[in-house]
Amino acid sequence: MTKDPKVVSFERTPAYLHHRAMLNRRENNTIDALELMRHAVERSPENREYRLDLAELLYEMGCHEQSNKLLLDLLAEDDGPSECYYGLALNQLGMSDVSGAMKSLKLYQKRDPNGPLLGEVARLAAELTLYESMNRPVSRRLYRATRIADRACEAMREDMPEKACRLFEKTLELASEQYEMRALYAMSLCMVGKVGEAKRNADLAAKGFPPSVRALCVCAQVYGILGEDELAFEMIRRIEDExxxxxxxxxxxxxxxxxxxxxxxxxxxxxxxxxxxxxxxxxxxxxxxxxxxxxxxxxxxxx
Missing domain, CATH: 1.25.40 (Serine Threonine Protein Phosphatase 5, Tetratricopeptide repeat)
Incomplete structure (x- = not known):
């Protein structure tokens, strides 16, 4: 008479899942690592180490917004880990938000002036400061125009097209050759129903050289809104060429x-x-x- 073999239950604890996730991560098995890490966090949501590791893994995979959400949730808790600010900075750089990254690095330095990442934070902040100085408009007039254009874009995001129009007009008085700004001005004119002016400014922006993908994208949208389909498709072709x-x-x-x-x-x-x-x-x-x-x-x- 045969006996039933003993069945030994194996509980996959959060610690085990995290350990396996880190092994897979080191071996570049990214998908398996992500699945295991998520399970570890689901089973032990209070464990900050697991959540930080998940945020770092998402950053490595290029999922910057998801990584940022985890980091911001951690910072919203009492005594959230200061290294979250460094993680935010890396994600913001991944999304081409240099000014946002600088702010996050400064918050880390303020929050944890003797923290373990201070050397790395200082090095990255110095590199970004140099980058910003090299990319800052040489002309003070252009610098002012750029700052006003930022305010105009904010007005458009807040659904205040009339204000955006006024600000873009000031911008173009200072820097009429900036065709990306002119394309955005054309869009704001569209939003307030000034069709003729919108078309004229889109035409000017589309002629800018060297070609700007950003300006051409906005012009394509403006032409589409105005029903100028042939011009809109011409913009698409030009963008593809870039x-x-x-x-x-x-x-x-x-x-x-x-x-x-x-x-x-x-x-x-x-x-x-x-x-x-x-x-x-x-x-x-x-x-x-x-x-x-x-x-x-x-x-x-x-x-």
């Missing part, structure tokens, strides 16, 4: 979506995902574009 990359490519994908060119938006997102395959925002954008373009639900479900 082979936009990273931030500019995301703006191009957004522009394609706004113009209803969903198949092209999905294909552009596909190319971007070859560089950052775990970027949830891009995955989401591609799924939406595919759905709008009429893709099969099963194909969309994969994203």
């Amino acid at each position: 082979h936009p990359y990273e931030t500019e490519r995301r703006l191009f994908i957004y522009t394609l979506g706004e113009m209803g060119l969903d198949e092209r938006a999905a294909d552009c997102a596909r190319l971007a995902l070859q560089e950052t395959p775990y970027d949830r925002e891009l995955l989401h954008v591609r799924a939406i574009a595919m759905k709008r373009a009429g893709a099969d639900d099963r194909a969309v479900a994969g994203f």
